[in-house]
Amino acid sequence: MILLLIHLFHYTEAKRRLRWDCFDCQMGPQYADQMKCNVGGLRRSLLNVEVQLLTELDQIKTYVKISTRFKPSVMYRKFFDITFNGCKVISDMTQGTMVSNMFNAVVKSSNQPRKCPIKQGLIYYHNISIEDALPMFLPSAQLLVQVDFYSRRQLYLNVSLRGEVTEK
Template sequence: MWRLLWTIGFMASFLQTQRAAAANVLIHQGYFVEMSQMNCVGNPIYFTNINCKILPPLNRTMESSVELLKNLPTLSATLRVSLPNPKKVYTQIFAITFDVCKVIRERKRKMLIDFLVSTLARNSNVVMRCPFPKGNYYSKNISVTDLPPMLTENDFMAHFDIFIPKVAVVLNVTVRGHLFDTAKENARKKKYL
């Protein structure tokens, strides 16, 4: 009987250790972004006082503020990501266009879109419903981390366009930077420290 209890206790302890090790590995998987340039351009009919910037010293977070002059009844958005080829010419690798109001309303999202919406909801005062009311909006400490492990370390350029379908582009955000693999970055730090 004691042997059985000891074996069960040992296995439970072993599984607990393995679960902690697996959780530790999962924490260190994924990617983070270090930004080098960010531009925000708004349509003056809809936006004023646009301010967006990358926060030093690590250039891994950004913040922005804007004044929306009119209610926006419906919005769509396009996210385009480009990577440089060996000749340093950027080539678009994917583009996603989606109805912003539908995404917010239905909560059925692709992984990358879900990441964008949840990050904005968590770190800003942006109203996550349509129509978007006029007013002053800000976002603080927006960071691009914990991206899914399906990418490779590389420079990138991302364009995020928000538009009213068949009417006008209302906002464009362009970000350049470098995508780092968290595990590789941790290994590099250990090697040199």
């Protein structure tokens, strides 16, 4: 019985690691220019984004879809998807939730405004790491993350990430 409890404790304490293989960002040319998205860090676990916004964004609708694939499967299967009001999330963030942990990991080293409208100019996110915010129920698998951002029902930014989640 004690061995079972020790095993369960270690399982719940197991950390997840991320390694990104591909990071692609596509932004409408009427919204931005000079956009850079790249993977960094020794383990390829950090994300960096810089974008020069050409226009103010006063409404942000966000769609996030996370899909997983287990080896040797060829197809990704939807694990989770959600649509939310981005302006509400950045201004009314409830601390301690999974979403707030992810959001805080993303904006920790950025100049991301904490309310809308998002003014034109340089927006940057440096060394984003969401490993500590990963939920324990996320399985070790290959991962595909797709995020679409809309302003006034028009897609202005598409972000795609492909990588792998493993146990530490």
